[in-house]
Amino acid sequence: MFSFFKKKSTAPAEAPIETPAAPPPDTETSASGGAMGWLRKSFGAAPADREAPADQEAPALPATTDSTPPTVALPTPKPEGERQGWMERLKSGLRKTGSSIATVFTGTQINDALYEELEDALLMADTGVKATQHLLDDLKRRVKDSKTTEPAAVKALLADALADLLKPLEKPLVIGEHQPTVIMVAGVNGAGKTTSIGKLTKHLADHGETVLLAAADTFRAAAREQLGVWATRNTVEIISQEGGDPAAVSFDAVTAGRARGKDVVLVDTAGRLPTQLHLMEELKKIRRVVTKAEASAPHEVLLVIDGNTGQNALTQVRTFDDALQLTGLIVTKLDGTAKGGVLAAIAQERPVPVYFIGVGEKVEDLETFNAREFAQALLA
Numbered sequence: 001m002f003s004f005f006k007k008k009s010t011a012p013a014e015a016p017i018e019t020p021a022a023p024p025p026d027t028e029t030s031a032s033g034g035a036m037g038w039l040r041k042s043f044g045a046a047p048a049d050r051e052a053p054a055d056q057e058a059p060a061l062p063a064t065t066d067s068t069p070p071t072v073a074l075p076t077p078k079p080e081g082e083r084q085g086w087m088e089r090l091k092s093g094l095r096k097t098g099s100s101i102a103t104v105f106t107g108t109q110i111n112d113a114l115y116e117e118l119e120d121a122l123l124m125a126d127t128g129v130k131a132t133q134h135l136l137d138d139l140k141r142r143v144k145d146s147k148t149t150e151p152a153a154v155k156a157l158l159a160d161a162l163a164d165l166l167k168p169l170e171k172p173l174v175i176g177e178h179q180p181t182v183i184m185v186a187g188v189n190g191a192g193k194t195t196s197i198g199k200l201t202k203h204l205a206d207h208g209e210t211v212l213l214a215a216a217d218t219f220r221a222a223a224r225e226q227l228g229v230w231a232t233r234n235t236v237e238i239i240s241q242e243g244g245d246p247a248a249v250s251f252d253a254v255t256a257g258r259a260r261g262k263d264v265v266l267v268d269t270a271g272r273l274p275t276q277l278h279l280m281e282e283l284k285k286i287r288r289v290v291t292k293a294e295a296s297a298p299h300e301v302l303l304v305i306d307g308n309t310g311q312n313a314l315t316q317v318r319t320f321d322d323a324l325q326l327t328g329l330i331v332t333k334l335d336g337t338a339k340g341g342v343l344a345a346i347a348q349e350r351p352v353p354v355y356f357i358g359v360g361e362k363v364e365d366l367e368t369f370n371a372r373e374f375a376q377a378l379l380a
């Protein structure tokens with residue numbers, strides 16, 4: 001599945017633990033735990049040029065025993081069979097979105113009717129007015145330049161236009177530039193946060209990463225339990241507390257992650273609607289308090305969006321980005337959705353990088369986002 005890179009020494013696996021109540025967020029704590037093995041790797045290529053928020057510009061945590069610079073490399077090529085398998089799942093997941101677009105190209109002529117039909121199909125796929133207009137203009141230019149006369153060839157040109165539009169969203173998640181890499185995850189209820197964190201944890205753990213999970217949903221027992229299951233399954237530690245302040249749990253987790261030499265701290269937050277202003281304030285507080293625990297953190301602020309929600313997902317990206325200065329997205333549930341065009345809308349209107357896309361509930365159904373693969377799968 002994901003591509004991981006070079007691994008240095010590994011430490012023995014730790015037993016999963018449930019920690020006691022978190023300390024107050026304003027107090028520096030020294031959590032127990034021995035030093036772990038150090039790893040330096042990345043999910044892929046160098047970061048794209050999205051500006052880091054001002055409060056993320058503090059120097060990186062120097063607490064590392066590893067003199068090797070972080071690996072920032074291109075994704076490891078997947079074995080042929082594995083790659084094929086993913087493309088098949090992606091294609092089948094996107095079939096509902098793609099089929100109505102693909103039907104447009106079954107005629108014999110390239111004329112206004114074709115473009116009108118295409119416009120309708122793109123809008124129906126929740127591509128949004130701006131991205132639809134952009135794609136149509138770009139496509140017409142490509143058709144003219146290439147003197148294309150076959151509708152089937154126009155479909156290939158649309159795939160090119162779509163891949164170019166989506167390209168700025170393609171960015172790998174880099175792990176290893178900080179010790180630990182602190183990743184905060186937010187999203188509306190049921191978007192797939194905990195599942196995506198679980199899948200990420202599994203892949204990180206499978207590749208020898210030491211992970212600490214923070215169950216910052218202190219109110220919903222089921223959410224903590226769900227995260228706890230992933231922690232146990234992957235033999236990683238979890239900081240969990242019933243009731244109390246989610247920011248305090250996050251603070252404790254980051255402090256413990258530093259003290260125990262973890263590679264990654266993943267903070268799972270409670271689901272909330274962007275319209276619930278007090279809960280959005282709570283998220284901002286978690287972010288601030290994480291920075292108190294580690295000046296350079298959070299290194300990633302991810303929003304998980306449900307691909308089924310189409311244009312609503314774009315609204316969520318805007319609002320959460322304004323509140324938290326997002327560094328990346330995970331788009332889930334692209335399987336069976338007729339609204340997969342929303343990625344084009346995001347690329348056009350709020351291009352926050354898409355680190356992963358999900359096309360199912362299984363671990364292998366979450367993969368890194370590749371613009372060309374996505375465009376090809378959509379118009380297959």
Ligand SMILES: Nc1nc2c(ncn2[C@@H]2O[C@H](COP(=O)(O)OP(=O)(O)OP(=O)(O)O)[C@@H](O)[C@H]2O)c(=O)[nH]1
Pocket residue numbers: 187188189190191192193194195196223270271272304332333334335358359360361365
């Ligand atoms: N079909 C499909 N289902 C998914 C995908 N990702 C997650 N799910 C399912 O979506 C449901 C909600 O996922 P959770 O991970 O619990 O969502 P959450 O955002 O943590 O939810 P809250 O804790 O309530 O905010 C679960 O049944 C998941 O199995 C996906 O890519 N495709």
